[in-house]
Amino acid sequence: MSTAEATTTTGTEVMTYREALRLALREEMERDERVFLMGEEVGVFEGAYKVSAGLMDQFGADRVRDTPISEEGFVGAGAGAAMLGERPVVEIMTLNFLLVAMDQVINHAAKVGAMFGGEVRCPMVIRTPNGAGNQLTAQHSQSFDGWFAGTPGLKVVAPASPADAKGLLKAAIRDEDPVLVLENLPIYKEKGEVSLDPEFVTPIGLANVARTGEDLTIVSHGFATVRALHVAEQLAADHGIDAEVVDLRSLRPLDVQTIAESVAKTNHVLCVEEGWPSYGVTAEIAARVQKACFDDLDAPVERVGMAEVPLPYAKELELAAMPHEERIAAAALATLGRAS
């Protein structure tokens, strides 16, 4: 441990989600020589979304490694380096581009531990923003969270706040297994209190009750949690409804226990995600809840997600498809049998 680390304050500071990610990367790279960042435009360009700004100056081009546009190649190279004890953090510009590397993620990195009988591990982090908005259209507006979270061998986390952006990314880097960190473009600029303690991590597999309430449980992750928290305040102000928001933080492992404890109190569940609901995260939550919480439910589990179309360009159409706050609020009221 360096002197700088040993003397770091343990207070907090208000910073953006983007800055929190950068702080996590900087701290982990200072702590552990094996940690390195690679991806398209992470070095000279300082990141397509500026998450890695300043890191190449501090750590050099070897540890902040620019790659060609070659996701299958460098995601697989990350997996291979991890198998030899490195701690690569691979940045993918957006989740949509990870599709061309799916063979390396699903057929390779995710298989290393089990398929080789525990003889070798693959401690790789892939971090990438997902989600929709800003008229990015069909090929750049997708969320496949459920695809990855449904794959044994992977871990998937989705920070919704600056604090968790730091804590979960650090936990992912320190983990023994491949971890996908799902970030969100719209939250990069969100601000919040973040611990300055270099040993602060957010445990993987632990959901967060982001808002306590008595009447309804809203289960969400990533940007959907930001929306859910806004909706909860509106519901309180406009309808006197006290909603609890369970922010999943981790999709695999999934903290069903925290959801079940919340449902035992509220008896009503609304699941929200940014992606398409069919076969999605909300489908999984609904299936688990109906089994784990059957006696506690006073109404069917309700879901809100992206309209099931490739996202169109026109602003009006994009808005119509998105799981925006009005749709979430209307679903919350419907779940409770209240008119909107």
Added chain:
Amino acid sequence: MAVTVPPRTDQLDRDTRRELYETMVLSRVFETEAERQYKAARIGGYCHLSSGQEAMTIGAMHALHADDLLVTGYRSHGFALARGIPPEAVMAELFGRVDGCAHGRGGSMHLLDPSRGYYGGWGIVAGQLPIATGLALALRRQGREQAVLCELGDGAVNMGAWHESLNLASLWDLPVVFLVVNNLYGMGTAVERASAEPDLYKRASAYRMHGERVDGDDLDTMIEAADRLLTAAREEHRPAVLEAVTYRYRGHSVADAGLAYRSKEEIAEHQRHDPIVREREKLLAEGVSEEELAAIDTHADERVAAAVQAALDSPAPQPDRLAYGMHGVGSAEQFARMRPGSAYGEEALTFDAGLGA
């Protein structure tokens, strides 16, 4: 970019040649037995045999240093044996037993032994190339003067992963030799029916990388070429493509008779130049007696019989070890809160490596 390391001129001494011959014979006998055990339903899944390719395999493995790394596709029994994995551990893996090199979790396609630098046995065509590239990147980052040998088949060179890996390896000066095992057919499709440039080694030039083609059925040629390119990888950090032309006698896998796309006459013609026979003739010329050669055959038979017995004696993995190895230290606590409402019952899964395979 030219490789500047000169060709190796020293010849194999007689003892080394005899040892390599023993491994070639062991590989052939092992695979003949594997096919027999497959047909007796003791081996399942896919089982890809490499009979006929022994000079390529054993030659490349002889050139690979003990601290170098190896990555292969799924036709890898010979590589595993030549790398020194005991035949017992390979056969037990084929049988799906706990004493297999992957504790019965991988089978024929996913052999490995990290303690011998062998990082798998991968089953998706060309998928192992980015992995090998990453291993080579790690070697560079760790300042180690070692190389990675990445085996692939002729069918892999038309995959995107091939192009992306060669580009990265050359761009970043990574110590990896891509060994293209050109056995003339990707499954049942002849190379010239699949590749617009059937001189596969030439494709290296697109990445400013050295490429060459050798007779993969001649042990000395294989050793010389693999040694030269691996040395350049270690010392100059330059990757290379080594195309070894060889022939597999058996079908693509045990399930394929191998006759839909080639004739019996073609196979017989290749068998007339059998790499084991070629080595046998060299040994006889060097004064090794027929009796010694017969003893080598007998010894291989005995070792393979012992491997079968060991595999039979090894227990099956227990169902409560279903998730063994999947996740690393600390994962059991992470997954503990996933149990309510689970479809399968995650409580049945344990990720605790301490419990054993």
